[in-house]
Amino acid sequence: MGFFLDTAYRSLKKHGEELCGDQVAMERIGDRLIIVMSDGLGSGVKANILATLTSRIAVTMLKEGAILEETVDTIARTLPVCSVRNLAYSTFTVIEAFEDGRVHTVEFDNPAYILTRKTESGIPEKTMSTIAGKSIWESDFIMDDGDCLSVVSDGVLYASQGMILNQGWGWEDVRDFLKDSARAEKSASGIALQLSVFCNVLYDLKPGDDATVLTLAVRKNEGLTIFTGPPLRAEDDRRLADAFLNASGKVAVSGGTTAAILARETGREIEAEISDMDELVPPTSRLEGADIVTEGALTLARTADLLEEFLSPTDDDIFLKLRKRNGAARLARMIIDSTDITIWLGSAVNLANSDTHIRSLDVMRIMEAAKSLGRNTKLVMI
Known part of the structure; x- marks a missing residue:
């Protein structure tokens, strides 16, 4: 019998903006779940549109059976590059999960995913390839009951910068927070909400950037x-x-x-x-x-x-x-x-x-x- 793929995400939009520049798209096909979290450069309407395009293009193409190279190439050709900063207008992370616990990830310029396990914690081995001029990191691993995979946008890492603390709390601090949350909360919704609420507090309820947390918890059916x-x-x-x-x-x-x-x-x-x-x-x-x-x-x-x-x-x-x-x-x-x-x-x-x-x-x-x-x-x- 397969696992239950429990997913949830929470987003905070930058203070003063009407729309969030981070977007999450999901599709279930039988025992397969595809999730894409995209972060548009900057904030507001423009970032929202580009992040939405990225997430929907990736989910739709992968759902229809497109290979990774074709999907990334389409995104690269569809979205422009900022001429001033020479940065892609939208970064993304793709998670492809199966009910038997198999997981495949694809990362482009987002903060590295965070994997917490009941018995161990760490990042599986990743391989780097260049597709359409972009450095793409991929990994394959198996998740078991109680394991939790989280992806955050950089607005989470920067939380509190210039506000309550002098510096953002960083990837390692977010990882430790998620490890504690995974012990206290069984559901992906609870874990994602805890981190989102804490980020908002660090930002003094006025987020200085879009901040999104996406969580996938692999669980036995209850x-x-x-x-x-x-x-x-x-x-x-x-x-x-x-x-x-x-x-x-x-x-x-x-x-x-x-x-x-x-x-x-x-x-x-x-x-x-x-x-x-x-x-x-x-x-x-x-x-x-x-x-x-x-x-x-x-x-x-x-x-x-x-x-x-x-x-x-x-x-x-x-x-x-x-x-x-x-x-x-x-x-x-x-x-x-x-x-x-x-x-x-x-x-x-x-x-x-x-x-x-x-x-x-x-x-x-x-x-x-x-x-x-x-x-x-x-x-x-x-």
Whole structure:
């Protein structure tokens, strides 16, 4: 069975600019993933256009089976060279990854990629060739469960220059930060967001350059099944319980009525928890076979809020919010850290609480957030 290729990127645009001059393009073809991160010279609209052209040309040509020499030659002929600095208008890094762990990289003038492993850390051997007058570095290696490959634009290396510190923090410092992040965060999204937030802080929230981090984490598939809402027909209560008993990976139950049905059908008891009291989110419970049991409508709404904030953070304390012990934070972390998410959504109208429609909307928000994180998602209506 192949690995799950967990990918994410975060970009900061230069302060005062409308567009970011770094661009990332991705394409999945079967068990193959192609990623291109391009950095346009300078910043603003011009850099954005040229970086976009570079990333899209590379992804499209490689997807269609073009060889590297042909792809690089096309990019070189399409994009001009700055006559003043004699530099290419756009640099790039290409990652071609397969679900069996094989990885091929191509680098042109971007900072060297950073590879962190569970057992070792370092850069695999690279070979240099000249294509269309450009020095291209290539490498081939195998990634295993828990390994993480990151690419950053030079704006990350320069973070804090002239701001909080006198110098940028440099490639080695970024590597050490990513190694620590990879120990603390399981998902590519979490790793990329940590570095992006820290860069923004170093820039005093006013980035002096476009700064992008792209992360590929190779992981074993980790399933999560969420049960919420009673079935439309009472005769389906047993079906719901059977799905609960046979669920693989982690299991979450959201809603008091749902938990009561599962407890009744399985002959198990629900026990209250008092260690996660929170003024905004109702407390959780325990049920044998479930990793977490939460209240329904309020918790799901807060979970959706946290996931949306994680995807497009409005402040820098999202990690603090996600590390709280309340049910919404715990459920959001489970979703972020999983690779395959199945939600069983009951369709019955709750006569004691008119939250059925609201619950469905929040479930849809959670599903959309999970898809944006690159997770495999499945919705079962019952």
